[in-house]
Amino acid sequence: MSGSEAHGAAPATSLDEQGLIERYFRPLATAPGAFSLLDDAASYTPPPGADLVLTKDGIAEDIHFLPGEDAGVIARKALRVNLSDLAAKGATPVGYLVLLGLSDDWSEDWVARFAEGLAGDQNLYGATLYGGDTIRSGRFIVTITAFGTVASGGIVRRAGARAGDHVYVSGTIGDGALGLLAARGDPRLAGLGEKHRAHLLSRYHLPQPRVALAESVARFATAALDVSDGLVGDLDKLCTVSGVTARVSAADVPLSEAAGAAVKRDPALLSVCLTGGDDYEIICTVPPEKASDFEASVSSAAVPVRKIAEVTQNGGRAEFVDSAGLEMDFGNRSFSHIDSHAASHDRGTYSGR
């Protein structure tokens, strides 16, 4: 089909789906197995000695991003939440398939900016487009399946942490959750300076997946997951499936300067940081004898990590203690995607999430 025919009353563009694909998506499909988006399906074969790792995540208007959000940011966010999952499994990104659900008032300009966002992230992270689908869906929705590779048998599971392992977390925790509060004009952040507010907002709007950490995770970690639903809940998950306990001093959890300032003004915000989600950092466990090699490896990858606990036997849960040494009680320990009160915030997924 020629891409230049216009069918019907699609708004603000003379392009039909084929036209959109040719103009905006085909340039992203640079891998041979994507067949220039000219086929029903794509083909990919992991190199000998490698396993494929697959994950799928979606974001929807009004739930994960606000109406009017920049299309390029939406595209990047949708891709990055998937790349974060791959990184936590130790996988190097290869490609992705995208389903774009268009709202009734979509425009060609919106699609152009969406594709531009993907193009920028393809350059940053080295994954290319392998295919997808464009439908009308009432509101904007983006679902992405991303895939990557690990050395054969080398996927890093959530299960696998052993007594004595050190628990590391990358980057800083809580910025995304505080950024959401800032976006909502929450009064608890009213006195925060502009620079701090901007930092939190940017962390909320656009995840920074720790793709650079994947190789170190693959080489040294016994277990890992990405922090999308909150540090407390996600560390709980790792402990549960590994059958171990991790006792974390809340004071050891790395906070950004901005989050630190917010918590200093209102100490109750510490709970928001620990349970709020949207971090897209990585938790991993590393055997003590490999800890220094792991730290050297991530340091050369220029990713900050901090040890927050050592794993003890049995129990199957994470415990967080405050500065008085008392165990903290969080109520909801992580966000859920499907509960209505979590609207605009839910993030997590299930395998392959």
Place this chain on the structure above:
Amino acid sequence: MSGSEAHGAAPATSLDEQGLIERYFRPLATAPGAFSLLDDAASYTPPPGADLVLTKDGIAEDIHFLPGEDAGVIARKALRVNLSDLAAKGATPVGYLVLLGLSDDWSEDWVARFAEGLAGDQNLYGATLYGGDTIRSGRFIVTITAFGTVASGGIVRRAGARAGDHVYVSGTIGDGALGLLAARGDPRLAGLGEKHRAHLLSRYHLPQPRVALAESVARFATAALDVSDGLVGDLDKLCTVSGVTARVSAADVPLSEAAGAAVKRDPALLSVCLTGGDDYEIICTVPPEKASDFEASVSSAAVPVRKIAEVTQNGGRAEFVDSAGLEMDFGNRSFSHIDSHAASHDRGTYSGR
């Protein structure tokens, strides 16, 4: 996370996302690489000598199915449109990832029936769940990424048809499009008998992907695609990318008894059959010297196929001629997903569609 905690005000169920996963989705995740849906991502490695084939398609309430449609049918439809793409590429299905977008009035019973639909199709087609994501999306939306395998280098492309090849189409054409008219109470089908109407409706509601044809396609076809946007438009696509022409006598296109009866009452419905989409049959081209082996092979797979044309050099298009030998003029030659007039009907996708 325990699956039994209830967060917030999700309607008609005490289960949160983890609870839904444990109860309804985990039993579908039987492959070792799905990790019982307990991890961030899944793992799969094609056996030596095989390539992976990937495709992604989505369907949305109000666009591809009506509000109130049975959740099991929605699940099956979403999976089957993907399996149809794999079959057309000659690929044997292996697994799939599903994103389920829940409307605001979702219920646990709806999710239970959705999972039941998937379970039934897993048994029928041999693909199992590898992961996914559940989000709130305002209206029900299902996007699926399915994957399968072909012998190394053996994916059957749309490009590849050569002069002299026979053009085959499986099953019957037009039932889905007429079924949509029937569902809408279109007066042109008013006089059709109940049995015929039921046949058309069932073909519209639930595609029957030609998974059983995949092996024959892989062994004998030079080019193939699945008919999702209408025979005319999809054969156009195959001809365009292959750089060949196929001239089809409309009278040779296989119609079901029901479609034949409808066209007999109103001959203008023939155009609807040829361009209407929703067929999920396979078009493939087979070299003349392999035609009889191909026919024997599909016959043993119990899939009806009919030769509808022979490919001629150059041109890059499909021509359909009527009983008087005149070329038919269709206006829109296939349905588009994103044009508003195509609402409730659009189906196609792009690679990997």
